[in-house]
Amino acid sequence: MRDQKELKVVGVSLPRVDGVQKVRGRAVYAPDFVLPRMLYAKVLWSDRPHAKIVRLDASKALQVPGVVVFVSAEDAPRNRYGVYLKDQLVFARGKVRHIGEPVAALAAESEQAALEALKLVEVVYEDLPVVFDPLEAMQDGAPIVHPDLESYSATYPKVAYGNVALYTRLSIGDTEKGFAEADHIFEDEFKTQAMYQGYVEPRACVAGFDQRDKLTVWTSNQQIAECHAELAAALDVPMTDVRVVGTALGGGFGGKLKTHLEPIAALLAKKTGRAVKIVLTREEDMIASRARPPYIIRLKTGVTNEGRITARETQLVSDCGGYSDHVVGTMGLAVTFAQGAYKIPNCEVKGYVVYTNNPNYSCMRGYGAHQIDFANESQMDMIASRMGWDPVEFRRENLIEDGDVLVSTQPIKEVTIKETMDVALERSKWVEKVKQEKVLGDKVRYGIGIGNTIINMGLLSSSAMIKFNGDGTATILTSVMDLGTGNHTALIQIAAEELGMLAEQVNIAEVDSDSSPYDLGQIASRTIFDAGNAVRLAAKDARKKLFETAAELLQVPEEDLESESGMIFSRTDRSKEIAIAGVNGYRIWVKGGPVVGGSGWLGRPGFEEEVGEGYPQAPSKTFVFGTHIAEVEVDIETGRVTVVKVTAVHDVGRAVNPLGVQGQIEGGVVQGVGYALMEELQVKDGVILNPDFLNYRMPTTLDIPEIDPVILEIPSEFGPFGAKGLGEPVMMGVVPAIANAIENAIGVRVTEVPITAERLLQAVKEKNQRK
Numbered sequence: 001m002r003d004q005k006e007l008k009v010v011g012v013s014l015p016r017v018d019g020v021q022k023v024r025g026r027a028v029y030a031p032d033f034v035l036p037r038m039l040y041a042k043v044l045w046s047d048r049p050h051a052k053i054v055r056l057d058a059s060k061a062l063q064v065p066g067v068v069v070f071v072s073a074e075d076a077p078r079n080r081y082g083v084y085l086k087d088q089l090v091f092a093r094g095k096v097r098h099i100g101e102p103v104a105a106l107a108a109e110s111e112q113a114a115l116e117a118l119k120l121v122e123v124v125y126e127d128l129p130v131v132f133d134p135l136e137a138m139q140d141g142a143p144i145v146h147p148d149l150e151s152y153s154a155t156y157p158k159v160a161y162g163n164v165a166l167y168t169r170l171s172i173g174d175t176e177k178g179f180a181e182a183d184h185i186f187e188d189e190f191k192t193q194a195m196y197q198g199y200v201e202p203r204a205c206v207a208g209f210d211q212r213d214k215l216t217v218w219t220s221n222q223q224i225a226e227c228h229a230e231l232a233a234a235l236d237v238p239m240t241d242v243r244v245v246g247t248a249l250g251g252g253f254g255g256k257l258k259t260h261l262e263p264i265a266a267l268l269a270k271k272t273g274r275a276v277k278i279v280l281t282r283e284e285d286m287i288a289s290r291a292r293p294p295y296i297i298r299l300k301t302g303v304t305n306e307g308r309i310t311a312r313e314t315q316l317v318s319d320c321g322g323y324s325d326h327v328v329g330t331m332g333l334a335v336t337f338a339q340g341a342y343k344i345p346n347c348e349v350k351g352y353v354v355y356t357n358n359p360n361y362s363c364m365r366g367y368g369a370h371q372i373d374f375a376n377e378s379q380m381d382m383i384a385s386r387m388g389w390d391p392v393e394f395r396r397e398n399l400i401e402d403g404d405v406l407v408s409t410q411p412i413k414e415v416t417i418k419e420t421m422d423v424a425l426e427r428s429k430w431v432e433k434v435k436q437e438k439v440l441g442d443k444v445r446y447g448i449g450i451g452n453t454i455i456n457m458g459l460l461s462s463s464a465m466i467k468f469n470g471d472g473t474a475t476i477l478t479s480v481m482d483l484g485t486g487n488h489t490a491l492i493q494i495a496a497e498e499l500g501m502l503a504e505q506v507n508i509a510e511v512d513s514d515s516s517p518y519d520l521g522q523i524a525s526r527t528i529f530d531a532g533n534a535v536r537l538a539a540k541d542a543r544k545k546l547f548e549t550a551a552e553l554l555q556v557p558e559e560d561l562e563s564e565s566g567m568i569f570s571r572t573d574r575s576k577e578i579a580i581a582g583v584n585g586y587r588i589w590v591k592g593g594p595v596v597g598g599s600g601w602l603g604r605p606g607f608e609e610e611v612g613e614g615y616p617q618a619p620s621k622t623f624v625f626g627t628h629i630a631e632v633e634v635d636i637e638t639g640r641v642t643v644v645k646v647t648a649v650h651d652v653g654r655a656v657n658p659l660g661v662q663g664q665i666e667g668g669v670v671q672g673v674g675y676a677l678m679e680e681l682q683v684k685d686g687v688i689l690n691p692d693f694l695n696y697r698m699p700t701t702l703d704i705p706e707i708d709p710v711i712l713e714i715p716s717e718f719g720p721f722g723a724k725g726l727g728e729p730v731m732m733g734v735v736p737a738i739a740n741a742i743e744n745a746i747g748v749r750v751t752e753v754p755i756t757a758e759r760l761l762q763a764v765k766e767k768n769q770r771k
Contacts, residue, residue, distance in 0.1 A: 201250025500563025
């Protein structure tokens with residue numbers, strides 16, 4: 001690896017490569033996409049939480065002028081698919097399991113005709129017994145959501161039964177012994193609610209046929225390669241028979257993973273031989289969405305009088321709704337970090353993913369690490385408060401260190417939590433502010449709180465290729481989509497750094513499953529770490545080929561060569577130099593063939609060997625840490641919480657593009673404020689009560705606090721030029737930091753997020769009643 005001090009492109013703040021295109025309105029998103037003779041489709045969503053489909057009649061709908069085609073389960077293959085547990089079909093077959101499940105779809109010459117026809121589709125249901133509480137769903141005698149669960153295949157050693165889609169158990173040490181050593185044992189329960197991803201662009205796609213008459217889907221999706229695989233499986237065709245092309249992506253945050261509308265649009269296109277477009281309304285997107293799943297978390301923690309944690313037992317129950325989707329994966333991450341960023345030698349964790357007749361949940365930024373982080377960091381403060389300890393010193397006493405072991409039995413490495421804490425405490429002036437006067441007026445109280453974060457780096461596979469053009473510029477081929485995070489810019493910087501080129505001499509090709517090498521997708525903070533490594537290795541491969549030929553042309557040893565700004569030169573004799581364009585041209589026309597570099601990268605295996613029971617995770621390459629400190633003002637009369645300032649310190653390994661890193665931190669903090677105080681999909685009897693932006697409140701400019709984004713760079717041995725990912729941890733620690741700051745302000749603990757004014761006032765009332 002080159003000396004980090006010599007970096008020319010990595011570490012430079014560059015504007016995003018897609019920035020100008022977007023601000024000029026030239027970016028083409030899936031809803032913008034138009035093809036000749038295109039039809040407009042609408043989906044018929046179930047309006048029952050659990051019911052048998054007795055009759056489905058589209059005869060009246062098909063008589064509406066302009067209606068061309070109608071499809072349902074009878075037109076779709078019976079292949080089940082799913083990312084972890086294969087429990088899904090394109091359309092409900094026989095029965096529906098949640099409101100918002102696709103039952104049928106139709107396409108017409110106009111959107112108006114499709115809407116009119118959709119109202120005329122007749123569905124006769126026979127209601128079935130329902131279950132909405134995941135704890136009740138786990139009991140004997142509860143209505144079974146998936147009677148055929150045992151027959152479903154899975155991509156991990158499945159432990160599933162009844163309504164439990166996943167049971168997993170991990171342990172290290174001896175919890176019985178650990179609790180015996182404790183002087184105090186604390187038991188607490190925490191709840192997190194469903195959160196909608198809130199992207200600007202709703203789900204949309206267009207299915208049609210390319211110039212070779214190949215079925216092609218243009219879609220805004222975070223996982224183009226996985227979408228391609230699932231689409232082929234859903235249609236029961238070879239992957240070579242379908243093509244998936246990524247459009248500009250108007251945000252995702254975990255809400256646009258794998259497939260959703262794509263198989264439906266593809267079935268309509270196949271049946272008509274014409275292009276078909278589906279664009280969801282905001283209400284449809286929220287009702288049929290795959291939001292962050294709610295969790296119920298119970299912690300039992302033992303501590304000594306000296307403040308050392310001796311043992312912990314954790315139970316997590318997550319409601320996945322009608323289908324398991326990514327919720328299985330969120331649980332895998334949640335159980336992995338049951339200890340948080342702390343050394344707990346005796347630990348046992350049990351996790352349950354449970355089917356109910358609630359909406360189909362999936363995942364969001366932070367996966368399950370977000371939910372367990374809220375519980376862990378909240379209880380750390382709660383224990384300190386009960387014992388009269390300083391919450392910072394209690395944390396310091398128990399911080400993990402290199403070589404400590406997670407409950408998954410993996411030794412942890414590259415631990416930097418002490419560093420992020422130290423910087424955050426100093427930067428926020430914690431020592432002075434924690435002593436600050438709490439009373440700011442008759443009704444307003446000030447508080448400050450801390451929250452630490454830990455999450456893994458590296459997940460499954462990425463690959464990349466780099467090809468050179470005739471003028472010496474280079475093009476990256478990858479399946480990486482840019483969600484608006486600037487990752488294309490960062491990947492260009494990584495490639496340019498390794499090749500010795502300017503960033504403007506490198507670009508990224510359109511993502512197309514026919515030509516783009518495999519990448520798992522933009523999920524789990526993995527892009528810069530995993531795809532970045534693949535891009536760097538591909539660039540290294542290309543660079544070696546360039547240098548082999550340049551050494552021959554310049555008559556110098558290959559090890560004497562260096563490259564910069566698109567030129568290859570001798571370190572010892574700068575008069576000997578040649579442009580990369582010249583080297584590539586020589587290879588094209590004289591000897592060697594065009595320069596093409598390629599490489600694959602495995603950030604973390606999907607599953608190596610069984611650890612505990614039903615554990616869908618495997619050892620990580622490394623870990624990333626961060627610390628948030630939140631300052632709040634609480635109106636004790638109305639329950640309104642105003643976040644005044646958040647100091648956010650993150651070890652990013654190496655900031656490939658500091659400007660982009662700063663933006664990620666700021667955006668993550670804003671989303672964290674939303675999750676902490678206001679964002680909640682309100683569900684009652686399987687119905688989402690607030691499926692619009694009027695009633696689903698997200699932070700506006702009036703809610704955004706002062707944000708101090710602090711970039712800590714401690715290069716990783718495993719990341720490209722030392723870089724680590726950042727997408728998820730920037731949101732995680734904000735939530736417990738705000739919860740802890742509220743208790744610091746008014747002495748009241750709320751153990752359920754979001755901490756709305758109603759929940760806060762109720763907690764105050766309950767505390768007063770206990771006096």
